[in-house]
Amino acid sequence: MSVFSERLTTARKAMGWTRKRAVSEFSLPYQTYSNYEQGKREPDINTMKRLAYKLNTTTDYLTGAVDNPAPASVTSSDLEDMLNDAHSYDGKPMDEHDRALIKQYLEALFSQRDAK
Structure with a gap:
């Protein structure tokens, strides 16, 4: 598994979602999303941003650039x-x-x- 696939799975589970629910939330085909979680494929940048937004995290977290899944807050x-x-x-x-x-x-x- 890739960092992305592991973090995507972790973020989905943190939301309390099944894969079926995630597919519905993201409006993606089940197989496409399943491939993301299995590390067989990675999304394009627009899909990556949508995944991060819906999972209340950041693209930097999903890709492994940072370890904190929480979006930065603005002071x-x-x-x-x-x-x-x-x-x-x-x-x-x-x-x-x-x-x-x-x-x-x-x-x-x-x-x-x-x-x-």
Whole structure:
């Protein structure tokens, strides 16, 4: 078995899913998914991203680049750094006002989630 196949199987089991459930969640043919878990095939990058997202992990974990299966969390200072680095969106320039609005929106969104 490859690192990918072992980690895919481990992540699926951590979700409490059978292979049949995983196939349904991923909208993949059973044989294709089975080949992934048996190490006979590996998915393309778009499928890999979909698998990681649905399994609440990262492509880096599935491929063996990191050992922590949990997705990295973004802190307030990470958000600040990302917004400072954002100079445009969809080809349109962003100014300080735009970045402040985005930060405000994200802070409100996550504080509402935490309240639930």
